[in-house]
Amino acid sequence: MKVCINLYPLRPGMTGGIESFSRYIVRNLAAHPDCPEVDVMMPAATGGGLFGIHEIDIMEPRWWAKAEPRPAPPPATPIGKLYRSANCPAWVRAALQWAHGRVRRPGAGADLELRARLEAGGYDVIHCPYQAFHPAHPTSARIPYVFHLHDLQHEHFPQFFSRAELASRRRMYRLYARQAGAVVCAAEHVRRDILKYCEVEAEKVFMVQWGPPEIRPVALDEATRARVREKYRLPARFMLYPAAMWEHKNHLRLLEAMALLRGRGVRTHLVCTRSAEPEFQARVFEAVGAHDLRDAFTPLGYLPIDDLRVLFELADFLVIPSLHEESSGPLMEAMTLGRPVACADIADHAELVGDACPLFDPLDVEGMAAAIERLAQDDAYRLRCGERGRERIHQARSWDRFVRELMQVYHYAAERQ
Numbered sequence: 001m002k003v004c005i006n007l008y009p010l011r012p013g014m015t016g017g018i019e020s021f022s023r024y025i026v027r028n029l030a031a032h033p034d035c036p037e038v039d040v041m042m043p044a045a046t047g048g049g050l051f052g053i054h055e056i057d058i059m060e061p062r063w064w065a066k067a068e069p070r071p072a073p074p075p076a077t078p079i080g081k082l083y084r085s086a087n088c089p090a091w092v093r094a095a096l097q098w099a100h101g102r103v104r105r106p107g108a109g110a111d112l113e114l115r116a117r118l119e120a121g122g123y124d125v126i127h128c129p130y131q132a133f134h135p136a137h138p139t140s141a142r143i144p145y146v147f148h149l150h151d152l153q154h155e156h157f158p159q160f161f162s163r164a165e166l167a168s169r170r171r172m173y174r175l176y177a178r179q180a181g182a183v184v185c186a187a188e189h190v191r192r193d194i195l196k197y198c199e200v201e202a203e204k205v206f207m208v209q210w211g212p213p214e215i216r217p218v219a220l221d222e223a224t225r226a227r228v229r230e231k232y233r234l235p236a237r238f239m240l241y242p243a244a245m246w247e248h249k250n251h252l253r254l255l256e257a258m259a260l261l262r263g264r265g266v267r268t269h270l271v272c273t274r275s276a277e278p279e280f281q282a283r284v285f286e287a288v289g290a291h292d293l294r295d296a297f298t299p300l301g302y303l304p305i306d307d308l309r310v311l312f313e314l315a316d317f318l319v320i321p322s323l324h325e326e327s328s329g330p331l332m333e334a335m336t337l338g339r340p341v342a343c344a345d346i347a348d349h350a351e352l353v354g355d356a357c358p359l360f361d362p363l364d365v366e367g368m369a370a371a372i373e374r375l376a377q378d379d380a381y382r383l384r385c386g387e388r389g390r391e392r393i394h395q396a397r398s399w400d401r402f403v404r405e406l407m408q409v410y411h412y413a414a415e416r417q
Contacts, residue, residue: 001036003029003410004123004143008041009130017329018150022129024214024399025406032403036410039121088278118143124414125181131173144181144417146409149173151185152193153248153324160247174198177205181413184208184406186327187348204416206409211399213333218309228310232300238269239342239372240315242308242330243322245276245299250321250344250362251284257321257369259291266373271298271315273308312337317375317382320344321362327352332397335389340382342371352396356388 007022029038082088118126119142127146154161154169161169177183177198183205185191191207194200218224228234243249251272258268276284276299288297303311312318312333317340320331325347334341335356343349344362353359358371375382 001124001407001410001414002122003036003038004118004121004126005029005038005040006126006128006130009132010042018130020213020329021210024210025127025129027214028211028399028403029406032400034404034407036124036407039123041126125410127410132176144413145179146182146184146413147176147180148184149177149190149194149198150326151190151324152197155193155197156324157248170197180204181416182206182409184409186210189347190326204412206405206412208402208405208409209397210327210329210332211402212336212393212397213329214399215309215333215336218306218313220310220313224310225314228307228314231307232271232298232311234271234298234311234314235269237316238271238298238314239376240271240273240311240318241320242273242311242318242333243320244274245272245281245284247277247280248323250323251280252287253362253365253368254319254321255284255287255291255293255297256365257372258293258296260365260369261373261376262293262296264373266376267296268372268376269296269298270319271300271311273300273303273311275302309337312339315339317341317385319372321360321368322346323362325349332393335393338386338390340375340385341389342368342375344368352392353389354392356392357385 005022005026007026010019010022026038026040029035082092123143125146126143127148129148131147131149152169152173154166158166174197177194177200181204183194183198183200185194185205185207186209188207191205194205195202241249241251241254245251254270258270261268270293281299284299288294318330318334319342320328321342321344322328323344323346327348328343331341331343331349331352335353341353341357343353343357343359345359346362350359358374360367360371362368375385
């Protein structure tokens with residue numbers, strides 16, 4: 001069997017956990033003894049600002065597996081900087097999004113050329129880890145697609161989306177799920193959502209759970225600790241939230257919980273990493289000021305992977321208050337590294353962590369504060385949580401099982417076609 005992994009939508013540092021997940025897929029497929037022949041489809045130059053490019057390259061997975069550390073995000077174009085600015089008016093951003101879609105859409109000639117290139121590759125299946133078929137719609141090549149649908153959070157929190165984006169998600173996800181040869185997700189609650197909202201046959205929707213993140217604890221000498229602390233101006237003690245600053249990540253309630261603890265005399269410091277949605281970022285910064293937490297909040301944006309791993313080790317613990325997830329990558333990374341976590345009781349988190357970390361209702365600020373306070377104040381409890389988490393993640397998840405189950409999905413999609 002020959003498989004093409006479509007990573008064309010990849011923009012390093014800007015696509016959250018799907019970027020890490022995509023890297024793990026390619027690496028583990030390439031390393032598995034029963035691996036099919038795999039190519040990776042990516043743009044000739046990853047990124048390039050707001051308007052992107054249409055060129056595609058077919059690369060061997062070895063190239064992507066070696067991308068460690070990850071490349072830094074490409075420099076933004078003037079239009080890209082305007083689009084991501086917190087001061088960009090909503091009507092300007094909407095106009096740029098409209099123009100973005102117009103400019104990127106290949107014409108009929110490009111569509112036929114793409115079909116010829118894909119079909120000449122002799123692929124049995126094209127796998128889309130991103131929630132899009134771009135640049136190749138299923139009609140562009142008579143090759144079955146495996147569509148990875150990570151979540152349908154817009155059905156649970158429609159207030160986080162504009163009317164246009166909500167309508168687009170509902171229309172496109174349903175269309176993609178129906179036209180795909182098979183649909184894959186990582187959690188049972190997502191599978192139920194796909195069946196309910198996309199109205200597809202149950203037999204073609206598969207749950208395939210991720211394996212544990214392929215990371216190892218970093219041996220920190222004093223020089224490394226000092227270098228990273230100085231580089232990012234980190235306090236002596238802090239909690240880490242490595243998540244894109246999007247509304248469903250629940251930063252606002254996390255700040256409320258910190259303010260509640262400060263009122264009780266419990267001081268905490270929050271370090272946030274990864275990209276941000278400009279309008280929501282502005283609201284987060286306003287909340288930091290309103291709660292008088294300017295001295296307790298450090299936003300760092302996108303970090304090199306090596307520095308982020310050091311932050312995992314330096315942090316007292318991680319906090320993950322998300323309102324909705326398929327399966328949290330940072331949670332699994334923390335458990336793999338033996339780091340304690342205070343975690344929202346959503347998705348499959350309770351099943352995954354068991355008694356390895358304190359869980360809380362992400363809508364309950366008081367409960368969130370209590371979980372944070374216990375980890376912040378009880379050193380022995382933090383140590384136990386870290387040790388239990390590391391044991392549990394390797395018992396619950398396996399990349400070997402992931403690849404074998406994904407191979408079954410590939411064969412199903414190819415035979416169905």
